[in-house]
Amino acid sequence: MANQGARVREESEAIPEGRARSGHGRSRILIVVVGLGCLLVAGAWIAYGRQVRTQLQAKATPSAPAAQPSRPIPVVVAPVRTGDLNVYLTALGTITPLNTVTVKSRVDGELMRTHFTEGQVVHAGDLLAEIDPRPFQAQLTQAEGQLAREQANLANARLDLERYERLAKEEMIARQQFDTQQMTVRQAEASIKMNVGQIEAIKLQLLYCRITAPITGRVGLRLIDPGNVVKANDTAGLVVITQLEPIALVFSVPEDSLQPILRRFRSGGGKVPVDAFDREGRTKIATGTLVAIDNQIDPTTGTVRLKASYPNTDDVLYPNQFVNARVLIDVLHEAVLAPAEAIQRGPQGAYVYVVKPDKVVQMRRVQLGPTEGATVAVRSGVADGEALVVDGAEKVQDGARVDSTVRKTPTAGAPALPGAVTPPGAGAPPGAVTPRGPGAPNRVPRAPRPGA
Secondary structure, three states, X not given: OHHHHHHHHHHHHHHHHHHHHHHHHHHHHHHHHHHHHHHHHHHHXXXXXXXXXXXXXXXXXXXXXXXXXXXXXXXXXXXOEEEEEEEEXXXXXXXXXXXXXXXXXXXXXXXXXXXXXXXXXXXXXXEEEEEOOHHHHHHHHHHHHHHXXXXXXXXXHHHHHHHHHHHHHOOOOOHHHHHHHHHHHHHHHHHHHHHHHHHHXXXXXXXXXEEEOOOOEEEOOOOOOOOOEEOOOOOOOOEEEEOOOOEEEEEEEEHHHHHHHHHHHHHOOOOOEEEEEOOOOOOEEEEEEEEEEOOOOEOOOOEEEEEEEEOOOOOOOOOOOEEEEEEEEEEEEEEEEEEHHHOEEEOOEEEEEEEOOOOEEEEEEOEEEEEEOOEEEEEEOOOOOOEEEEEOHHHOOOOOEEEEEEOOOOOOOOOOOOOOOOOOOOOOOOOXXXXXXXXXXXXXXXXXXXXX
């Protein structure tokens, strides 16, 4: 009994200790939960603050553009002017020499020596090369000996003919013998003619042993060296001579442009200027005149060939050189001229931005004429003296207020860069880009502003 009572007391003492331990564990869990809650609240507060700042910035952003239109937009303008405009037709052409000769040997023999320097300018009749003449000199001596023998035979035959003639008159010989002697004399005379012709042929071959320049021009690189045996049927030849002064330019133009060129050619007395520019169309190389127009149109390309002549005294043009030919076909007098940079293009056609005296931009549609370099002839839409936006057009629209700066313009009718001509009536379709010359950049078409 005593043992049972002691056990009961021990169990009663152990129960409070277990309760105390479970209480401490619950306190720790509560602390952890409270800490996590505080972290979540702090994170939510930070996120909310960022969201509020973003909304405030978004609300403040639209107010900036609202105040922007009140500020004038800086642009550069150029005035429209009235003047003369030269209308050119531009085409790609090739420099062609008037004469090109491949010098060849006309006899067979060894090439002894040459008397020219590669790249030298030679004149007609200058000695270029020599071929060994000794075989022909020997043939000439032999032919001259044959001729002397035939001449002696002819003299003897003539003496016999005189004797036979006297004997025939006295009827001392038969008539047939006299006639035979006459034929013998004639045969001797024919043989002499053959020998004379043979001698002349040999002398001509001796003359061909000295090769001379047939034309005046510049020699190219030597095609064969001294010491080689040349033949009359060689295709390569000894050297090529090209005439450079004067020289020609051959180019093709569309058949639609033929009539303006013909009118200019006939009205100007055949003196139609043709300028030659480099391949980029920026540098003027030479000035010549139109000398010939082909007599037919190529049906495969629809073009006709033209030829211009240039003095080329400074040797700036070389055979087979590609150049841009510019033919003056017309001159527009008192035309309304505008800078090419001011022309904008959209689906509805060409238009410009005109700055009115009150510094307000007005968009106007225009009808364009020929283009020459950086100058465009305007048929309608603008008037002389009006200011057009040439720089900053992408920032303006119809009705915008601008702060304009006037740009100095070139002389009327004087293109800044040589370029192709857009003939009247051949305007580009809506949205297309019209080329303004080999060196002028093409403006990218842009959609018109609202209200266009």
